[in-house]
Amino acid sequence: MKSRRSSCSDSGSECSEPDSKSPQKFETSTRRRMAANARERKRMQGLNTAFDCLRKVVPQWGQDKKLSKYETLQMALSYIMALNRILTEAQRHSAPHRQWIDSFDCAQPDAYSCLMGYDSVPGQEYIHSSFYHLEEHQLHA
DNA sequence: TAGGCCATCTGGTCCT
DNA sequence: AGGACCAGATGGCCTA
Numbered sequence: 001m002k003s004r005r006s007s008c009s010d011s012g013s014e015c016s017e018p019d020s021k022s023p024q025k026f027e028t029s030t031r032r033r034m035a036a037n038a039r040e041r042k043r044m045q046g047l048n049t050a051f052d053c054l055r056k057v058v059p060q061w062g063q064d065k066k067l068s069k070y071e072t073l074q075m076a077l078s079y080i081m082a083l084n085r086i087l088t089e090a091q092r093h094s095a096p097h098r099q100w101i102d103s104f105d106c107a108q109p110d111a112y113s114c115l116m117g118y119d120s121v122p123g124q125e126y127i128h129s130s131f132y133h134l135e136e137h138q139l140h141a
Numbered sequence: 142t143a144g145g146c147c148a149t150c151t152g153g154t155c156c157t
Numbered sequence: 158a159g160g161a162c163c164a165g166a167t168g169g170c171c172t173a
Contacts, residue, residue, distance in 0.1 A: 032158095032159080033150090033151080035159095035160095036150095036151085036152095036159090036160085037149075037150060037151080039160070039161080040149080040150075040151090040161090040162090041148085041149070041150090043161075043162075044148075044149080048147095048148095068145085068146060068147090069146085069147085070146090142173105143172105143173095144171105144172090144173090145170105145171090145172090145173105146169105146170090146171085146172105147168105147169085147170085147171105148167105148168095148169085148170105149166105149167085149168090149169105150165105150166085150167085151164100151165090151166085151167105152163105152164095152165095153162105153163085153164090153165105154161105154162085154163085155160105155161085155162085155163105156159105156160085156161080156162100157158105157159090157160085157161100
């Protein structure tokens, strides 16, 4: 566990004034806050898992240091654009090999797992939705 | 020691 | 009402 806010800890007890509400209401809101904190923690862990998955498929060029989240996103963007360009060029210059290119079903979101080399990973849905988002963004650009 | 990166908490907003 | 998502604040850890 990393840092905690000193005054408003996991209990959430010091952030509001117990006297201003009935003890029961106070307890309810405290319990809700704790549950919300736990959900948020879990959500962020899922997000980090997705970032780890992304780091695995993005080129690092021998960098021993782990890419930051921002760097990972930048790298993913560059990587996708580069692959896209390669594919476009290949399609343009090698019509006879069209069949070979078309065989890359991995370009479909449903088949990302075969690109990534595993069948199912936690947070995969998040990655898929991100790719959908990217595609939509490109369509509207 | 400063700056970058990160985890966590929190309150607000939107959606179901 | 409650959950998901988001952005801001805060403090810890690490490196140059």
